[in-house]
Amino acid sequence: MKDFAVFWGCTIQTRFPFIEKSTRMVLESFKLPYRDIDGFTCCPEKSLVNNVDHGAFVVTAARNVALVDELGYDLVSPCTGCVSNLATVKGELKANPREKAEVNGLLKEIGREFTGTASLKHLVPFFHDAVGIHTIKQKMKRDFKGMRIALHYGCHMIRPSHALKADDPLNPVKFDNLIRGLGAESLQFMTKLMCCGQGLDRIDEHDKALDFARVKLKELKAMKADALVLCCPSCFLQFDNNQFLMEKEGEKFGIPVIYFTELLGLALGFDAEELGMNNHRIDCTPFLKKWEELSARPAVSAGIEEGLTGPNALG
Amino acid sequence: MLEAKLDLKLLEMCSKCGACYAICPSCVNIPSYDPRAVIKDILDGEHEKWINHSSIWQCLECHFCLEMCYQHYGFESAMTAMRNIATRKGAHPPQVKRGWEMFVKTSRLGEPALPARKKLGLPEPKASGAEEFRKLYALLNEKRQQHKAE
Structure with a gap:
């Protein structure tokens, strides 16, 4: 396996x-x-930077990819937004040689070059494929x-598919x-692929963001899901933090929100606190408690032959 | 250079299709949201109507429409172009303004939470590329000025 740089992104390092x-x-x-490599900036966030200045969006992402290209590494990120934004720009530049030349003209003046050789992957497809x-x-x-x-995939783990090629979109x-x-x-379930709606919280529409969270959480509560598992800091913010805010107003859902790396960590034998799960705003204890109870149950094979007295097939 | 543009030819086709409408999460969950109305007005030469409207910011860029689109255009492209125009007229939401200012100043949308990192036993964060980014952004703007002058 090729060495890979981890692109942590702003949201994880700032908030989580x-x-x-x-x-x-x-x-x-x-x-x-x-x-871990020096020199990354914001990926940059599409819904913010691309809406204001497409040129800034392209050159910033191209520079981040160039850092990894130069080292001969690949890139993996636990943030769906970061991978999607970087891959979108990589796709745009690969499809458009003139734009690529323009961007490289600028990058050259700061001593960088975008070649687009590094593969860019989100952590989930990376664990699945690699x-x-x-x-x-x-x-x-x-x-x-x-x-x-x-499960909540998170839109940008799989879309736009022409750039990510991660899974069926x-x-x-x-x-x-x-x-x-x-x-x-x-x-x-019905709302499995529905967008989390966190974007609405970034344009001063908090109530609508809560509406989006509510639609999915209601369904999960009705289905008695033990947890919502995801691997995107934006979606995590939406379902953990906004669920907490709704609970404070008296709307109770009680759906623990677990990051893929935490679930995997638990399976590997780490304990919840070590993994930092006590930092969630929605308590994960109900999930962990049920898991403990299930694990404490005797194996299904135990007791099957208990009390049988007659001879077996061979006497 | 590097500007998002409205492609009216694609939009014309787009206005007659609507394959993406039922899969768009904002169309389904926000009662007043309907990009078809925006696209109709753009084609009628009345895009101004929407510049100060919250609708153009309610597209979540989930890319569902892009995946469904036979032209690989998607009405998100029209919404992005509209947001670009709105921003250039200073009509973007305050939160977007604040976020953009922070991005241009620091090259990030927030700084690593150092005390929490220490408590968790995480290593020192790596050096940011802020300085190089600022140079690059200045070069981009210089180039644009030259372009305009020519």
Whole structure:
């Protein structure tokens, strides 16, 4: 496997450093060749920067990709937005040689060059494709058999598909495969692929952002999902923080929101506190408690032959 | 250079299709939101109507429409172009203004939370590329000025 730089992004490092912690713990566990490199800036955030200045969006992303290109590394990120933005610009420049030449003209003056050789991957498809469910299963100490998990892919893990080529953009399967690989049930439900709506919180429309969160959380509550699992800091903010704000106003959902790296970390045998799960605003205890209870139950094979007295087939 | 543009030819086709409407999360969940109305007005030469309207910011850029679009255009492209125009007229939401200012000044949307990092036992964050970014952004604007002058 090629060495890869981890692109942490602004949101994780600013608001959720515990996500960085659990990500590092799982990367270490699998002894993956990850690197921290100097010089990254914001990816940049599309809904902000691209709406204001497309040129700034393109040159900023091209510069970030150039840093990895130069070192001969690939790039992996636990943030869907970052990967999607970087890949969108990489795709745009690869498809448009004139624009690429223009951008490289500017980059040259700061001593950089965009070649677009680095592969850009989100952590979930990376674990699915490069690490593999088989390897994960070998490392696992405890599975999630009996746990009912609702997945939220996050739009930018899979779209735009022409740039990301990560999974089917309308019927993705890789995240589901990983969850099933960990032994849990991946629930199928109406709002599974619905956008989290966090973007509305960035344009002064907090009430509408809450409306979006409410639609999904209501369905999950009705289905008695044990947790919502995702791998995007924006979606995490939407479902953990905004759920907390709604609960403060008396609307109770009680759906723990768990980052993919935390779930994987638990399966590898780390405890919840070590993984930083006590930093969530929605309490994860109900999920962990049910998991403990299920694990404490005797194996299904135990007791089957208990009390049988007659002779067996061979007498 | 490097400006997002409205492609009226594609929009003409777009206005007759609507394959993306039922999959668009904002269309489904925000009652007043309908990009088809915006596109109709653009084609009628009345895009001004929407410049100060919150609708053009309610597109979540989830890219569902782009995936559904037979032209690989998607009405998000029209919304992005409208937001660009609104921004250049200073009509963008205050939060977008604040975010943009922070980005241009620091090259990031926030600085690493140092005390929390320490508590979690995380390593020192790597050096940011802020200085190089500022140079690059200045070069981009210089080039634009030259372009205008020519």
